[in-house]
Amino acid sequence: MGTILLGLFIFVTLINLIYFFSFFSFATAGSKSKLHPEVPVSVIICAKNEAENLQNFLPAILEQDYPEFEVIVINDASSDNTLEIIEEFQKSDPRIKIVDVQNNEAFWANKKYALTLGIKKARNEHLLFTDADCAPQSKNWIREMSSNFQPGTSIILGYGGYFNHSGSLLNKLIRFETLLTAIQYFSYARLGSPYMGVGRNLAYTSTQFYELKGFANHLHLRSGDDDLFVNEASNSSNTAICFNPQAITRSVPKNNFSEWFNQKRRHVSVATHYKPKHKFLLGTFYIFRVLFWILLALLLVLQVYPQIVLGILGFKLITEAFVYFKSAKKLNETDVVWFFPFFDLFLIFLQMAIFISNLISKPKHWK
The missing domain is CATH 3.90.550.10 (Spore Coat Polysaccharide Biosynthesis Protein SpsA; Chain A)
Known part of the structure; x- marks a missing residue:
């Protein structure tokens, strides 16, 4: 069972890394x-x-x-x-x-x-x-x-x-x-x-x-x-x-936070009307980010190959840090990069809350 979970974790991590490798196109752009x-x-x-x-x-x-x-x-x-x-x-x-x-x-x-x-x-x-x-x-x-x-x-x-x-x-x-x-x-x-x-x-x-x-x-x-x-x-x-x-x-x-949450609700509600290929790419990016953190927590709690798991986590964070820092430098946002693992995790839960809120009620007009 532990080997299967580790294999799934490696697969999910690879999908996450593929997305961030694609973000190199902007991070390294002149x-x-x-x-x-x-x-x-x-x-x-x-x-x-x-x-x-x-x-x-x-x-x-x-x-x-x-x-x-x-x-x-x-x-x-x-x-x-x-x-x-x-x-x-x-x-x-x-x-x-x-x-x-x-x-x-x-x-x-x-x-x-x-x-x-x-x-x-x-x-x-x-x-x-x-x-x-x-x-x-x-x-x-x-x-x-x-x-x-x-x-x-x-x-x-x-x-x-x-x-x-x-x-x-x-x-x-x-x-x-x-x-x-x-x-x-x-x-x-x-x-x-x-x-x-x-x-x-x-x-x-x-x-x-x-x-x-x-x-x-x-x-x-x-x-x-x-x-x-x-x-x-x-x-x-x-x-x-x-x-x-x-x-x-x-x-x-x-x-x-309340005003910002409502603003994000409006933005997310619009994304459901994107072209199918864009909805697929964005949806897959979100799903595999969620899966990564769930599997990471599960593997660490169960103590399944913890050294390998932490090594994979470290490699992923280094790759993401490179993308975030290079991109933030272009856009004068470098001071927010240091918090990215915490913000990334928080935004996953925030987006889940937004999805649920939008299912319950529709966002209001722009102002």
Whole structure:
């Protein structure tokens, strides 16, 4: 019995290592310099009750070092003074265009509806998306992201991280989960199978949007304006990734576990609508992570070849540490790497809790 368990443990470990070996494609990737065509860009921000964040972060968008861009700010039926704040900015900067969305019965609280109106307002072909609580980490954010619009490329996946609140364990957990997600979608894209992007830092062309009929195929879903669109529209030839440090955006993380848990519930609910191959790959990755820890605990409790088991654990952790550290270094997240075995285990149980919660009740709308 012990030999069978050990054999199963070795098999499960190999599957885990295959995934992390595939993540080497991003971890070891170099950032290639590209020509900067400096195409006109429309930056699109959807804001719902974001008055304070717009005051704090909109100036960083307007201060971008780029020759030709407009900023379309969508007031998505806010109940605070978001619209008034946008209008004040517009008075001093004509590059700001306002889309004021009123609630209607058919599309109440639907971010995709608001974004569609914003995209229709854009006068430029090349669209760059971020959120109202996001700030580019350099004045070259537009330049670095838009430089990836090479011939044949219509979708750019960027990195949208979170601000570092030192001393907060929750902050480190949130940033680690964001790092792991980025490692996955960047790696899959480099391997020719892009499956998602994040709306905090995402670019695509209006032609691509209209060819796909926008968000029509998932307009009924509360979330997924970013990852479902990318999952449907992207392929090995039309998608590029951008992880240049100057192209990173960072946003305000949730400051309590309950809010973050609800945010993750919305994200996970969307993943059930991915293409079958992506659901299989992501589901297998999760299942074999769970199996690894279960078998590890069982083998150690039963004292089945403990030296071999601990040796396998050590090799797996060293491999994962290499991937996490190399990736985190690219994305300026190295301080979260030291906690990865604990965070990895915690996220497994968290995702299980999210699955159960989503079976009991559906997540609420985006805000």
